[in-house]
Amino acid sequence: HERVITDHFINEEVRDEDEIEEPGEIIIAGYGRIGTIVDRMLLAAGYKTTVIDYDSKQIDMLRRLGARVHFGDATRPDLLKAAGIDRARVLVIAIDDVDSVTQLAEYAVQNFPDLHVIASARNRHHVYDLWAVGCRDIIRETYDSSLRVGRSAYEALGIPRAKSRKMVEAFNDLDHRAMLEVADSYDPALPLEKNDAYVARVKEMRGPWEQELGNRIREILRDG
Amino acid sequence: HERVITDHFINEEVRDEDEIEEPGEIIIAGYGRIGTIVDRMLLAAGYKTTVIDYDSKQIDMLRRLGARVHFGDATRPDLLKAAGIDRARVLVIAIDDVDSVTQLAEYAVQNFPDLHVIASARNRHHVYDLWAVGCRDIIRETYDSSLRVGRSAYEALGIPRAKSRKMVEAFNDLDHRAMLEVADSYDPALPLEKNDAYVARVKEMRGPWEQELGNRIREILRDG
Numbered sequence: 001h002e003r004v005i006t007d008h009f010i011n012e013e014v015r016d017e018d019e020i021e022e023p024g025e026i027i028i029a030g031y032g033r034i035g036t037i038v039d040r041m042l043l044a045a046g047y048k049t050t051v052i053d054y055d056s057k058q059i060d061m062l063r064r065l066g067a068r069v070h071f072g073d074a075t076r077p078d079l080l081k082a083a084g085i086d087r088a089r090v091l092v093i094a095i096d097d098v099d100s101v102t103q104l105a106e107y108a109v110q111n112f113p114d115l116h117v118i119a120s121a122r123n124r125h126h127v128y129d130l131w132a133v134g135c136r137d138i139i140r141e142t143y144d145s146s147l148r149v150g151r152s153a154y155e156a157l158g159i160p161r162a163k164s165r166k167m168v169e170a171f172n173d174l175d176h177r178a179m180l181e182v183a184d185s186y187d188p189a190l191p192l193e194k195n196d197a198y199v200a201r202v203k204e205m206r207g208p209w210e211q212e213l214g215n216r217i218r219e220i221l222r223d224g
Numbered sequence: 225h226e227r228v229i230t231d232h233f234i235n236e237e238v239r240d241e242d243e244i245e246e247p248g249e250i251i252i253a254g255y256g257r258i259g260t261i262v263d264r265m266l267l268a269a270g271y272k273t274t275v276i277d278y279d280s281k282q283i284d285m286l287r288r289l290g291a292r293v294h295f296g297d298a299t300r301p302d303l304l305k306a307a308g309i310d311r312a313r314v315l316v317i318a319i320d321d322v323d324s325v326t327q328l329a330e331y332a333v334q335n336f337p338d339l340h341v342i343a344s345a346r347n348r349h350h351v352y353d354l355w356a357v358g359c360r361d362i363i364r365e366t367y368d369s370s371l372r373v374g375r376s377a378y379e380a381l382g383i384p385r386a387k388s389r390k391m392v393e394a395f396n397d398l399d400h401r402a403m404l405e406v407a408d409s410y411d412p413a414l415p416l417e418k419n420d421a422y423v424a425r426v427k428e429m430r431g432p433w434e435q436e437l438g439n440r441i442r443e444i445l446r447d448g
Contacts, residue, residue, distance in 0.1 A: 026377060033347055034370045041374035041395050044437045045445065047381065090380050092373060116380035118373055123257055137376055144368035146258045149316060149342055150265035152361055153250060156314050156340035157271065171265050213268045221269065 024050035027088045029074035029104060030095035034120050034141060038092050050083045053095075075104045085112060093119040098126055106133035124179065128186040147172060163220055170216045178209050248274035251312045253298035253328060254319035258344050258365060262316050274307045277319075299328045309336060317343040322350055330357035348403065352410040371396060387444055394440045402433050 026042055028035045031053035042049050052074040072079045074095055085091065091108050093101050105119045118137040121127045130138045147168050154164035182205065185198040192198055250266055252259045255277035266273050276298040296303045298319055309315065315332050317325050329343045342361040345351045354362045371392050378388035406429065409422040416422055 025381070033364075033366045034373060037367065037370035037399075038374045038377060040434075040437075041371075041392070042377060044395065044434065044441045045378065045383075045391060046438070046442065090377050092377060094373065116377075118376050118380070120369065120373060137380070139369050139373050139376065140257075141369045142257045142365050143261065144372050145344065145363050145365050146261035147265075148368050149258060149318070149344060149363050150262045152342050152363065153262060153266060153314050153316060153340075154269065156342070156361070157249070159269075167269060168265070171268065175261075210264075210268065213264075214270070217268045218270065 024048040024084065025088060026050070026090045026092065027052065027080070027083050027085060028092045028094065029053075030093065030120075031069075032094060032096060034094040035092065038094065050088070052079060052083055073100075075100050075107070077107065080108075085115070088112075088115060090116045090118065093117065098122045098129075101126070102129050102133055105130050105135040109134040125192055127179065128183060129188055131183060132186065132188045159221070163224055166220045166224075167217050170220060171213065174209060174213045174216070178205065181205060248272040248308065249312060250274070250314045250316065251276065251304070251307050251309060252316045252318065253277075254317065254344075255293075256318060256320060258318040259316065262318065274312070276303060276307055297324075299324050299331070301331065304332075309339070312336075312339060314340045314342065317341065322346045322353075326350070326353050326357055329354050329359040333358040349416055351403065352407060353412055355407060356410065356412045383445070387448055390444045390448075391441050394444060395437065398433060398437045398440070402429065405429060 025047050026049045028039050028042075028049055029052045031039070031051050035051065035053070039049050039051060050070065052070045052072065054071060054073050070079060070083050074080065074093075085108070091112075093104050093108075095101055095104070101119055101121070105117055108115055108117045116137065117135055118139065119130050119135050121130055121138050121140045123140065127138050127140060150171070151164045151168045154167060155161060159167070182198060182201045185195065185201045186192075187195050187198070190198075249271050250273045252263050252266075252273055253276045255263070255275050259275065259277070263273050263275060274294065276294045276296065278295060278297050294303060294307050298304065298317075309332070315336075317328050317332075319325055319328070325343055325345070329341055332339055332341045340361065341359055342363065343354050343359050345354055345362050345364045347364065351362050351364060374395070375388045375392045378391060379385060383391070406422060406425045409419065409425045410416075411419050411422070414422075
């Protein structure tokens with residue numbers, strides 16, 4: 001982790017942090033595979049973004065026009081302040097380390113109630129952790145691609161595209177509902193496999209879930 | 225890597241590999257975050273899947289009804305044969321190791337021309353590698369979630385949902401086209417940063433791409 005805060009602009013100009021006058025409307029913490037794409041999407045729409053990343057390997061990727069870049073650990077309140085978190089509208093958390101994502105989400109949600117916090121979650125367990133600290137916009141980092149792989153498999157097996165899409169939506173609906181139905185049994189202090197109430201609840205619900213999912217998907221296959 | 229091939233069924237029954245009589249229509253290599261979801265999607269639609277994974281930590285997840293599971297290294301031709309690759313319709317490659325994904329994709333594409341091969345790619349570089357070995361259904365493992373994060377940010381910034389969706393589609397279209405436009409300069413024998421032709425081509429195209437993307441997205445923002 002880079003502990004010295006410096007601010008770079010694409011034109012190689014180096015500025016002190018107190019010179020940052022016009023912070024971005026969106027702070028993107030983590031400039032890896034997800035952060036870079038989100039940044040390009042927002043810049044293309046005319047928004048101003050501020051990127052925080054501690055990984056010097058990302059520097060090459062940061063050499064683009066108009067970038068506001070802070071090097072450092074995005075979980076540090078002083079760095080977030082320098083990046084303008086008190087005036088930002090959206091914080092996108094897309095850093096690699098699972099615990100840092102949760103820590104930053106908790107800090108942001110608790111201290112900046114008007115800020116919209118979007119967090120990238122490693123997996124389902126991480127979703128529950130983020131939910132427990134108050135984050136309400138949580139996106140699992142490989143979930144959507146999994147759905148796309150599944151849809152592609154459906155189509156390769158001869159299912160028409162429109163049906164395949166509906167089947168994916170049905171799966172997604174049920175997956176979300178299932179996650180909420182067991183969320184009450186989650187305890188952030190316990191690993192999932194040691195949480196007997198959670199394990200019992202999942203075991204109890206798995207049969208009905210799979211049955212309902214199968215029914216809905218076969219209905220789509222039959223009737224379109 | 226587990227080197228001994230054994231076949232497990234959920235009911236704890238252990239069978240020799242030559243007893244596998246009815247192979248799945250779909251082989252899923254890798255039972256991690258992506259493989260598990262794709263498996264559930266296909267089972268729900270009534271397909272038979274065969275899962276290959278070498279990670280014993282996944283065993284708990286494999287304890288589900290009807291699972292055909294082979295433990296071992298999915299890049300091994302003998303294991304693929306035991307899993308029924310010569311009769312499978314679809315192979316989903318969702319293993320963690322980037323080089324193993326490419327190696328397996330190459331083997332499958334070259335030896336089983338009727339098999340539909342879907343590969344999960346780590347990043348854009350990996351997409352080019354997979355393309356170079358003949359794989360034509362390639363899904364970047366965090367790309368779709370990145371688009372969803374971007375769409376969520378658009379909506380949090382007040383852009384209506386329908387417009388946000390259109391903007392994401394415009395981004396996706398251009399991103400795909402851009403990737404194809406520089407694919408010719410890719411050389412699998414060279415790391416991207418040492419491939420001068422590729423770097424020059426990306427530098428040349430980046431401005432026009434970003435401009436076209438910005439134009440299309442602002443048009444959607446203005447006109448819907």
